[in-house]
Amino acid sequence: MNMRQHEASKTPADQESETLSGQKSYQALHKPSSEFSSRDEYLEHELQIMQPKRWRPNLPFRDYRFELEDSIPAMAGTIGKVVMVGAIAATFAAPLGLGEGFILENVRYELLIVSIFILLFSGFFLPTANLAGTHGPLIPLIPIVVAAGGHPMAFGLLIGAFGLLLALSKGGSLLAGLTSRGVCGGLLLYLGFIGTISQVKKLFAWAEGIDMTHIAFIVILSTIVLYALLEHYKKRWLAVPLSCLLGGLLAFSLGAPFEFKTAPGLPNMNPMYWWGENTGWMLGLPTLESFVVVLPFAVLAVAMWSPDFLGHQVFQKISYPERTEKVQMNIDDTMFSASIRQTFGSLLGGSNFTSSWGTYIVPAAIAKRPIPAGAVLTALFCIIASIWGYPMDLAIWQPVLCVALIVGVFIPLLEAGMEMTREGKTTQSAAIVVFSSTLVNPAFGWSLTMLLDNLGLIGCKERSAELSQMSRWIIPLVMFIILTGVMALVGMLPGIPALMADFRH
Known part of the structure; x- marks a missing residue:
């Protein structure tokens, strides 16, 4: 077929998929994996030829393909989702006097809700928006919110509203641009180190609870050896499923108790049931006072998004090859989709x-896969886990859960942090981030170090000199003051009583 015949044979969909710059479409540029000398080369080529379209349909097989590697982040993301939503629901349930039945049913409900928004945004209309997951650093604040009389609907709606304002003003990408490699690297190091330690402690605590402490040692040691072997053979993207399989089988074979308890079924799909006075949350609808109470917590929650989103984007940049900027996570689009999903x-x-x-994007970056295909599979896995029920029991079993988070999220974050602080004048900023994050939390550490770094007091002095006055100190100072003020208001600064109690009285 000559060139004219080929052009004439194109369907309207094919012609639409040609980019405005005259480049060939993804379909035209795609080559089978057999034409490449290695699997890595094929996956990198796929990242380089993709042409994601914002607010226009991105269709499977026309704009992206499904690969075996997509199933790994989808599996890791689903495990992480069950665990994290369960943790938030349980943290709310305890002070409100709600039982395990509420927790289980709400987790199943959330899995179905999130699957719709994953497909709508990350899989279809915003292919560079990372999936809207769970705000882990917010969990310690929830008992304070409940004790202050906060209403979960009011809290969620304000987070959605503030997040939408930040996304539409492109504030997220602005703050990311003002954060140096040293600050990013230190943030990743802190999150990776703290996360790894916490999961090791949790696994040992679980093993001690069943009087089989040796199981935790054997599982972690075996996971270390497996991870090293996968690193050696350049198969690190398989770390999550193989580690989960190894951890689960070892623990069960050594006598650890496990049974499937969650039977197949559907949660109550009626919102009025969940917001009834005698059903669901048993709180009824929020009042104006409910919104006032949670206002500072909502500001803090959205302010803490920036370092979280930035860490995930940076990890992608480190893992992806050159000429893949167009498929990397867009911070503002991610904030938009997260805000709508939250609302x-x-x-x-x-x-x-x-x-x-995070439990999706980090394994996806390691596997060198773009967001959309894995997002569709994650939505499918979430639906299966919710309706089938039994996978939820396996996902929250400690030997499976802990090793999945360690090898799928926290160790890769450590590696990325070390990579970012390897060159240039980055170690000072990285050390200050870790130091100040240990003092309060990562949001405080990020905002303080970004201010000091941009002022040129630490880090690269040449970079500081090139910044405008607005970028050098005005925006970082305003961000630090807002964050620190809100933390003081809700009692998150060590040794300083919460100011909000004084305001309420």
Whole structure:
């Protein structure tokens, strides 16, 4: 077929998929994996030829393909989702006097809610928006919110509103641009180190609880050896499923108790049930006072998005090859999709408070896969886990859960942090981030170090000198003051009583 015949044979969909710059479409540029000398080369080529379209349909096989590697982040993301939503629901349930039945049913409900928004945004209309996951750093604040009389719907709606304002003003990408490699690297190091330690402690605590402490040691040691072997053979993207399989089989064979308890079924899909006075949350609808109470917590929750989103984007940049900027996570689009998902999730009665989905994006970056295909599979896995029920029991079993988070999220974050602080004048900034994050939390550490770094007091002095006055100190100072003020208001600064109690009285 000559060139004219080929052009004439194109369907309208093919012609639409040609880019405005005259480049060939993804379909035209795609080559089978057999034409490449290695699997890595094929996957990198796929990242380089993709042409994601914002607010226009991105269709499977026309704009992206499904690969075996997509199933790994989808599996890791689903495990992380069950665990994190369960943690938030449980943290709310205890002070409100709600039982395990509420927790289980709300987690199943949230899995179905999130699957719709994954497909709508990350899989279809915003292919560079990372999936809207769960706001893990917010969990310690929830008991304070409940004690202050905060209403979960009011809290979620304000997070959605503030997140939408930040996304539409492109504030997220602005703050990311003002954050140096040293600050990013230190943030990743802190999150990776703290996360790894916490999961090791949790696994040992679980093993001690069943009087089989040796199981935790054997599982972790075996996971270390497996991870090293996968690194050696350049198969690190298989770390999550193989580690989960190894951890689960070892623990069970050594006598650890496990049984499937969650039977197949559907949660109550009626929002009025969840927001009834005698059903669901048993709180009824929020009042104006409910919104006033949660206002500072909502500001803090959205302010904490920026370092979270930035860490995930940076990890992608480190893992992806050159000429893949167009398929990398867009911070503002991610904030937009997270805000919309939060708003509707809260209206429907879900317990989730959202952020960028780390247990999905980190394994996806390691596997060198773009967001959309894995997003579709994650939605499918979430639906299966919710309706089938039994996978939820396996996902929250400690030997499976802990090793999945260690090898799928926290160790890769450590590696990325070390990579970012390897060159240039980055170690000072990285050390200050870790130091100040240990003092309060990562949001405080990020905002303080960004201010010091941009002023030129630490880090690269040449970079500081090139910044405008607005970027050098005005925006970082305003961000630090807002964050620190809100933390003081809700009692998050060590040794300083919460100021909000004084205001309320």
